[in-house]
Amino acid sequence: MNQDKHFDTLQVHAGHQHDHLKAVNPPIYQTSTFAFEDADDGAACFAGENAGYIYTRLGNPTVRHLENAVAALEGGFGGIACGSGMGAVTSVYMAFLSAGSHIVSTDAVYGASRSVLEKHFSRFGVQSTFVDSSNLALVEAAIRPNTKLIYIETPANPTISITDIADCAVVAAKHGIKLVVDNTFCSPYLQQPLALGADIVLHSVTKFINGHADVVGGVIVTKTAEDHKLLYNVMTSMGPNMDPHQAWLVIRGLKTLSLRMEKAQANSQIIAEWLEAHPAVAWVRYPGLKSHPQYEIAQRQQSGPGAMISFGLKGGLAAGKKLMDSVKLAVLAVSLGGVETLIQHPASMTHAKVSSEAKLAAGITDDLVRYSVGIENVDDLIADLERGL
Numbered sequence: 400m401n402q403d404k405h406f407d408t409l410q411v412h413a414g415h416q417h418d419h420l421k422a423v424n425p426p427i428y429q430t431s432t433f434a435f436e437d438a439d440d441g442a443a444c445f446a447g448e449n450a451g452y453i454y455t456r457l458g459n460p461t462v463r464h465l466e467n468a469v470a471a472l473e474g475g476f477g478g479i480a481c482g483s484g485m486g487a488v489t490s491v492y493m494a495f496l497s498a499g500s501h502i503v504s505t506d507a508v509y510g511a512s513r514s515v516l517e518k519h520f521s522r523f524g525v526q527s528t529f530v531d532s533s534n535l536a537l538v539e540a541a542i543r544p545n546t547k548l549i550y551i552e553t554p555a556n557p558t559i560s561i562t563d564i565a566d567c568a569v570v571a572a573k574h575g576i577k578l579v580v581d582n583t584f585c586s587p588y589l590q591q592p593l594a595l596g597a598d599i600v601l602h603s604v605t606k607f608i609n610g611h612a613d614v615v616g617g618v619i620v621t622k623t624a625e626d627h628k629l630l631y632n633v634m635t636s637m638g639p640n641m642d643p644h645q646a647w648l649v650i651r652g653l654k655t656l657s658l659r660m661e662k663a664q665a666n667s668q669i670i671a672e673w674l675e676a677h678p679a680v681a682w683v684r685y686p687g688l689k690s691h692p693q694y695e696i697a698q699r700q701q702s703g704p705g706a707m708i709s710f711g712l713k714g715g716l717a718a719g720k721k722l723m724d725s726v727k728l729a730v731l732a733v734s735l736g737g738v739e740t741l742i743q744h745p746a747s748m749t750h751a752k753v754s755s756e757a758k759l760a761a762g763i764t765d766d767l768v769r770y771s772v773g774i775e776n777v778d779d780l781i782a783d784l785e786r787g788l
């Protein structure tokens with residue numbers, strides 16, 4: 400596939416390699432292993448002199464289709480698909496961190512991306528520091544001689560805070576450190592971190608890329624062949640690989656990414672403005688509102704504000720619970736980025752067991768409601784929210 404095509408063309412066609420039957424949709428190569436022509440062919444496959452498939456943990460044509468498609472959309476050298484977003488995150492940590500090395504990360508990063516470092520990688524002597532990465536001075540101040548990665552999530556969860564990718568890339572390059580960006584909230588349709596100077600970009604494709612809340616998965620894209628080789632080696636030896644059927648579902652979801660994102664984003668802008676004007680709402684955090692503290696950065700590095708809104712209710716925790724129980728259209732569930740609108744109240748749900756101090760430090764106030772906007776009719780979504788407010 401010619402890489403000079405536009406995004407909406409690439410999302411439909413990139414990665415597809417017609418087999419001898421010319422199936423328009425990729426076959427699901429539901430096989431664990433692949434036969435060799437003869438002993439010499441087997442030896443050449445293992446020596447890497449021949450591109451043939453060997454065993455599905457090491458590579459599979461359906462999975463390769465997805466890897467190549469996401470790599471094309473992110474403008475990278477190549478992709479590595481994993482069984483979950485966390486499979487992608489931990490593969491990146493495993494590839495670049497060793498005993499005695501250090502990582503600087505966004506404080507409001509996805510919960511498991513932080514806890515796996517603090518609870519598990521720490522057992523192997525890996526050090527981690529979490530800072531508000533929307534403040535570049537804090538990122539730079541956290542760098543130590545043993546820092547190997549700057550890892551940012553932007554927009555971050557659930558505060559929707561935004562980090563300047565190009566600024567972080569300058570700092571990373573100055574210190575000879577790799578910059579990794581979790582691009583799950585924007586998808587490559589709205590933000591392409593490699594073009595802004597990042598070395599590695601990763602996704603939980605569970606969210607916008609698949610977009611139908613029916614599969615869990617992750618994809619990493621590297622800028623260079625060298626990083627791709629290292630990551631592929633780490634991922635295929637550890638084994639958080641993606642299954643061919645999982646890849647096939649994600650390929651199907653990916654084909655409509657731009658259409659879903661445009662509709663969800665248009666809904667989001669209307670809803671965010673409506674919320675901001677509502678008397679029961681204390682504050683709204685959405686990159687498409689001028690009131691967003693990093694509005695200017697969002698304008699510069701994202702081609703659109705996306706479909707995730709956080710807002711606070713004047714009535715705090717009690718009002719949040721009432722809203723959860725009153726909405727009928729928005730589904731009360733975690734996750735995000737699907738065609739259906741989801742609502743979640745971190746203080747009474749995902750973060751109910753977290754101490755008040757820790758919640759406050761991460762910006763998760765009792766009044767915070769997280770709203771993942773789907774592709775439903777916007778008037779129906781607003782009527783649904785109005786009932787609860």
Ligand SMILES: *Cc1c(COP(=O)(O)O)cnc(C)c1O
Binds near residue numbers: 485605616
């Ligand atoms: C969901 C999510 C992850 C983890 O992905 P899984 O597919 O659930 O393993 C990582 N980062 C972000 C930003 C996410 O939203």
